[in-house]
Amino acid sequence: MTNPFRSLPSVSELLEAPELADVRRMVPHDSLVAALRRELDRARAEIAAGRPVATTSPDLLASAIASLQIDLRPRLRTVLNATGIVLHTNLGRAPMAESAARAAYDAARGYLNLEFDLATGERSSRQNAVRDGICSLTGAEAATAVNNCAAATVIMLRALASGKDVIVSRGQLIEIGGSFRIPDILQVSGATLREVGTTNITRAADYEKAIGPNTGAILRVHASNYRVRGFTQAASIAELVAIGRKHGVPVIDDVGSGAAVDFAALGFPDEPLVGDGIRAGADVVLFSGDKLLGGPQAGIIAGKRRWIDAIEKDPFMRAVRLDKMALAALEATLALYRDPVRALSEIPVLRMMTTPIKVLRHRCERLAERIRVLDGIAALEVLDDTAFVGGGSLPDQAIPTVVVAVGATEASEEEFARRLRVGEPAVIARIRQGRVLFDLRTIFDSQENELVTAVASAVRGSP
Ligand SMILES: *Cc1c(COP(=O)(O)O)cnc(C)c1O
Numbered sequence: 001m002t003n004p005f006r007s008l009p010s011v012s013e014l015l016e017a018p019e020l021a022d023v024r025r026m027v028p029h030d031s032l033v034a035a036l037r038r039e040l041d042r043a044r045a046e047i048a049a050g051r052p053v054a055t056t057s058p059d060l061l062a063s064a065i066a067s068l069q070i071d072l073r074p075r076l077r078t079v080l081n082a083t084g085i086v087l088h089t090n091l092g093r094a095p096m097a098e099s100a101a102r103a104a105y106d107a108a109r110g111y112l113n114l115e116f117d118l119a120t121g122e123r124s125s126r127q128n129a130v131r132d133g134i135c136s137l138t139g140a141e142a143a144t145a146v147n148n149c150a151a152a153t154v155i156m157l158r159a160l161a162s163g164k165d166v167i168v169s170r171g172q173l174i175e176i177g178g179s180f181r182i183p184d185i186l187q188v189s190g191a192t193l194r195e196v197g198t199t200n201i202t203r204a205a206d207y208e209k210a211i212g213p214n215t216g217a218i219l220r221v222h223a224s225n226y227r228v229r230g231f232t233q234a235a236s237i238a239e240l241v242a243i244g245r246k247h248g249v250p251v252i253d254d255v256g257s258g259a260a261v262d263f264a265a266l267g268f269p270d271e272p273l274v275g276d277g278i279r280a281g282a283d284v285v286l287f288s289g290d291k292l293l294g295g296p297q298a299g300i301i302a303g304k305r306r307w308i309d310a311i312e313k314d315p316f317m318r319a320v321r322l323d324k325m326a327l328a329a330l331e332a333t334l335a336l337y338r339d340p341v342r343a344l345s346e347i348p349v350l351r352m353m354t355t356p357i358k359v360l361r362h363r364c365e366r367l368a369e370r371i372r373v374l375d376g377i378a379a380l381e382v383l384d385d386t387a388f389v390g391g392g393s394l395p396d397q398a399i400p401t402v403v404v405a406v407g408a409t410e411a412s413e414e415e416f417a418r419r420l421r422v423g424e425p426a427v428i429a430r431i432r433q434g435r436v437l438f439d440l441r442t443i444f445d446s447q448e449n450e451l452v453t454a455v456a457s458a459v460r461g462s463p
């Protein structure tokens with residue numbers, strides 16, 4: 001009997017195979033050699049364990065090429081978000097509207113009049129693309145936009161209060177996550193934090209008492225991702241504006257999430273609208289582009305002209321300005337808000353948040369029928385459940401939803417979920433009590449076929 005180890009080809013024999021021509025162009029020689037060695041080691045281990053294993057060159061090459069192709073996949077890949085969390089920070093927050101995505105795509109692949117006035121042939125400001133859209137959304141007289149809301153907070157504080165005190169309620173010294181903490185942001189900006197009130201109660205009088213000769217601004221921060229409940233009190237923006245006016249101190253409203261349609265009417269009563277602060281007389285309002293607004297990552301700054309001018313003159317503006325793709329996408333997103341009905345149907349965040357439960361149940365039942373017939377399904381149910389908006393928005397606001405709960409015969413729920421994550425496309429789902437839950441609120445209609453295919457291959461075995 002021949003020694004099975006001796007039937008294995010050598011690395012140099014494998015390297016000469018014409019099948020490797022394509023991958024040879026894509027991967028460095030060292031990686032190729034490493035992949036072939038890995039295959040040979042794996043085959044040797046199987047032989048040593050007495051298990052059957054393919055030892056011919058074509059088999060070993062096919063398997064090495066498959067693993068190299070997996071390594072060659074882009075690190076950033078499309079995922080199907082079956083978590084039901086609409087603004088999932090780890091999954092890229094807001095998916096953009098078609099028109100916004102297309103605007104970013106067009107901006108990316110060609111030239112555009114980014115800082116060029118086509119009528120006069122002269123240089124212009126890139127911020128012009130989004131000023132009008134932000135002003136009509138907020139009612140502000142002037143506006144600009146930067147890289148994200150954290151950058152907006154820093155540059156705004158630099159312009160209004162560098163070297164001065166900024167008064168903030170103790171109940172609003174929040175951390176948004178990913179190291180955005182109000183006290184740290186203040187420090188970075190060069191302003192000094194002046195805390196007032198207590199965690200649960202801060203009255204207008206507390207702010208007024210804290211005003212002194214070195215006060216630069218009053219900052220109100222929307223407690224985006226948590227709530228203090230029970231015996232609580234916070235000063236309204238109107239009260240703060242009255243104090244600010246009396247003492248000649250600007251008032252800043254960091255609303256964070258950026259709701260721009262009437263969310264209360266849609267069943268989300270706690271979210272301030274981006275126009276509320278300006279209407280109440282705030283000097284500057286800040287919010288994110290990729291939270292409830294549903295656009296690209298951006299920090300939007302709206303308010304009095306003198307402050308917006310001061311912000312744009314700061315040399316730091318250069319470090320936090322938006323790139324052409326984000327600007328184009330933001331302009332297109334803002335354009336959708338001219339017609340709120342259109343905004344609700346075309347901006348995915350708004351559409352997902354407002355999908356009626358009846359529609360979701362119907363979609364889940366249809367999906368369940370398609371999954372039920374797959375091999376390897378142990379259990380399957382359509383269940384009522386609860387989803388959250390996420391992304392530091394509406395923390396208390398559970399949205400009723402419907403999920404398809406699936407168990408696999410051959411895999412634990414963790415293994416089933418892992419296979420879904422590493423599959424193509426990747427699917428991210430919740431796990432509960434032996435089941436993987438698919439929440440269709442965050443799955444687009446157009447993704448349902450892919451979802452079924454992904455589930456079919458995940459229940460069958462690991463890729
Ligand atoms: C989310 C949030 C921020 C940070 O916004 P990014 O766009 O993530 O930088 C700042 N302030 C508030 C109140 C927020 O909710």
